[in-house]
Amino acid sequence: MAADVPAALELLAAGELTVLGQLTEASNAALYCTVELAGVSAACVYKPVRGERPLWDFPDGTLAGREVAAYEVSAATGWALIPPTVLREGPFGPGMAQIWVEPDPQAAPLLALQSPRGPEPGWLPVVEAELEQGRRALLVHADDERLRRLAVLDAVLNNADRKGGHLLPAADGRIYGIDHGVTFNTEGKLRTLLWGWAREPLTEEARRVLDRLAEQLAGPLGERLAPHLTEAELTALSDRVAGLRRTGTHPVPSEEWPAIPWPPV
Structure with missing residues (x-):
């Protein structure tokens, strides 16, 4: 279902959510659900805003919107690195709903x-x-080109929590990234396990994607992100894209912020 983006977005936005259980290892309330519309159903995760734990460096009640904003940026790259995600009403109020991706047990380790x-x-x-x-x-x-694309996306999103468990190799051959609630901070907070390309030149494909993002942020993409991010966060996002285009290289770990998430998996 994740690969059929239009159908997945319609199902998530308009389907009936049924909560089946809670993902107990998640730091915020994350509910495993089914969503059904016109006889079509799929598994999804629903994270209600009211279940978000307060963080000192992110405004309260904004994590679900950041997950949706991360999806919008991912969709704009054309890489489809984040499963379809929407903001909607659910059994416990407004929250993020995202198509569930089951990891392929036969996939090669990352x-x-x-x-x-x-x-x-x-x-x-x-x-x-x-x-x-x-x-x-x-x-x-x-050393996988799919992970390299995700490393570029994380640098754009300023992802503060790219753990190993947030990398899902799917049966369709894609690698999806999940859990993007701590993104888009105005301060540099990139924490990731994907540092293998640090200082290396960006691929030509990545350069073209960044050029396209810069154009879209000044137009329709910026408009879609505006309900979820502050003006300062949108400016910082555009600045990060501009910085990557200017340097033409993958970023290096910060000396002012832990570069590896904890726990790493």
């Missing part, structure tokens, strides 16, 4: 621990980790 002597072919280093009994290992991620 993260691994390898010898600290260096990454194996096809992998890129993230950070050296200390394990039990003083052993050390190198945390690596796959």
Whole structure:
């Protein structure tokens, strides 16, 4: 269903939500649901605004809107990296509803621990980790073009929480990113496990996407984001896109903010 975007958006926006359970590992209220419309149904996650925990660096009650804004930016890239997402009324009030993506158990791993002597072919280093009994290992991620696109999107979104568990390889061959409530801060807060391309030149594809985003932010995309973000956050978003276009490289970890999310998975 995630790949059929128009049908998924209509189903999410107008379908009947039925709560089946709660995702207990989520830091905010995240409810596993079905959504049904005209005999068509799908699984989805519903995050009501009233279930959001207050954060010191984000205004209260804004996380659901940030998830929708992240989806809108993802859709504008043409990469379809975030499952279809809408803001709607639900059983517990307004909240975010997003098509559920079931990870493919047969998919190749995206993260691994390898010898600290260096990454194996096809992998890129993230950070050296200390394990039990003083052993050390190198945390690596796959040198995968799908992940590289997501790294660019995260830099645009200023994603403060790209954990390994937020990367979902789907049976259709796509990799989806989820959980984008802590995005679009005006201060640099990029925290991710996808640092393997730091300082490397952006691909030509990424440059074209950033050019298109810059144009759309000044027009229809900016209008769609305005209900969910402040004027300062929209300005900061445009500035990040402009900065990536100017440097032409993937960003590097900040020295003023933890670069790796915790827990990493």
